[in-house]
Amino acid sequence: MKQALTFTPPILSSTESKLNVEAFDASVEAFENHEYLKSFYALLDYINGDFRTKYGNVQGNEFHIPHGSIIVNIKLDEEKLSITAPFVALPEKGRIPLLRQVAGLNFNAMDLATIYLRDNRLSFEYSCPIQLINPYKIYYILQEICCTGDKYDDEFETKFGAQRIYEPKTTPYDTASLENIYQAVQISCKECLDAVKYFEPSRKYGYIWNIIDTTLMKFMYFAQPQGQLLNDMQKAIREMDREDIPLPEITAQGKAVIEKLQKMTQEELAEDLYFVETFIPNKRRSNLQNIQENFEDSYKKISGYMESGDxxxxxxMMLYKFYEMYYYNNLQEDVNQVVVKALQKSSAQPWDEAAPILYKAMEAIMEDELDEEEEEEEGTVDMNEYMKNVQAMQQQMMQNMQQMMQGNGMQNYLQQVQVLQQQLASGQISAEEYTAKVQQLAAQNFGN
Structure with a gap:
């Protein structure tokens, strides 16, 4: 392995949190002043300023807000707050294993809300006197319901045959985006497996672990999957952090996940690639201080490696930390711009060229010099133009995928395409030149 991982533009260019911190402060203040209805309204405004008018009734005492495949129903008056969210209907067969798992969720995963069985339907429920609707607590309950429902609806449907009570309103990715993502998966998985093959003879399992985990989080970054694929990827990433089994076994399991992902067809991927409306964000709102604290130990080690020329x-390490940051956070835009620019410029570059680029971005974050880093440097590739170039690249690669999969020249083809991609990223060739060269390579390798 002689170069940094290839960068793929994400389906969502920005995931900056829309949470309104001022509205939450207003909610807390209203609660402390015993203005309970006002406190709850401000809490909804904190989550999304449009929800009250979009999903509430005229009286302002009922709200029906979708989150994936569940609807969160909220009723409140001067006396009481009630929250219900119909989940799934029991299957005709195999109910006992499903109910056993639900009991486990109630005892182990749920703290305040509870899953009830009523008329062969499972539903999340919670209620309390209006005087107890502390905004911190209510947000936690809503998060608990939404995250648990979003995670287990697909799993219960897939494993036990449960039926969704509410079918989510989804918007599938367009064809071009699907093709781009499929191609990016092929390239990313090949890069990862090549790296594993490179490090395995010397038993460098630490490097193998980093590359596999980074590739999994990188896929989550650019594809933003939903449904069962999201659950599978989240589980795989959790498994990479296990400390109760040997590292070689962990990396072997991770490698198997990458191989399985690589074998998925575009049609199989498309089943879980779509946009869906959500109530509670599934990631935390980023904060520069928290990012700096998370980076601190790694930054010291990385600085030492840079000084020694490693x-x-x-x-x-830097690629891992950057994609980990995206995996756990809805990232603020000033940090996002700095990191994306670095990932773009270092994409598929030799280690000695990629490292200073990535380190400069991490240094800007640690030193809180984001404004300076955001200024365009002379000779820097325009980000929007680069995104268009990469999309053009991936679309062209898709046109030749069937031939690649059928022939034996796939590895040679991808290696040559990666060289062209490096030239495209560094501005050595234009998108038009790139397309022409890819077409020429396809003709040479596959005879089209």
Whole structure:
């Protein structure tokens, strides 16, 4: 392995949190002043300023807000707050294993809300006197219901045959985006498996672990999957952090996940690639101080590797930390712009060229010099133009995928395309030149 991982533009260019902190402060203040209805309204405004008018009734005492495949129903008056969210209907067969797992959720995963069985339907429920609707508590309850429902509806449907009570309103990715993502999956998985093959003879399982986990989080970054694929990827990433089994076994399991992802067809991927409206964000709102604290230990080690010229280790660690940051956070735009620019410029570059680029971005975050880093440097590739170039690249690659999969020249083809991609990223060739060269390679390798 001689170069940094290839960068793929995400389906969502920005995931900056829409939470309104001022509205939450107003909610807390109203609660402390015993203005309970006002406190709850401000809490909804904190989550999304449009929800009250979009999903509430005229009286302002009922709200029916979708989150994936569940509807969160909220009723409140001067005396009481009630929250219900119909979940799934029991299947005709195999009910006992499903109910056993639901009991486990009630005892282990749920703190305040509870899953009830009523008329062969499972539903999340919670209620309390209006005087107890502390905004911190109510937000936690809504998060608990939405996250648990979003995670287990697909799993219960897939494993036990449960039926959704509410079918989510989804918007599938367009064809071009699906093709781009499928191609990016093929390239990313190949890069990862090639790296594993490179490090396995020397038993460098730490590097293998980093590359596999980074590739999984990178897929989550650019594809933003939903449904069962989201559950599977989240489980795989959790499994990578296990400490109760040997590292070689962990990396072997991770490698198997990458191989399975690589074998998925575009049609199989498309089943879980769509946009869906949500109530509670599934990631935390980023905060620069928290990012800096999370980076601190790694930054010290990376600085040492940079000083000693160990650019490969520095790159592997920085790529991991950047994609981990995206995995756990809805990232603020000033940090996002700095990191995306670095990932773009370092894409598929040799270690000694990629490391300074990535390190400069991490240094800007640690030193809180984001404004300076955001200024365009002379010779820097325009980000919007780069996105268009990469999309053009991936669309062209898709046109030749069937031939690649059928022939034996796939590995040679991808290696040559990666060289062209490096030239495109560095501005050595234009998108038009790139397309022409890819077409020429396809003709040479596959005879079209």
């Amino acid at each position: 650019y490969m280790t520095a790159c592997v």
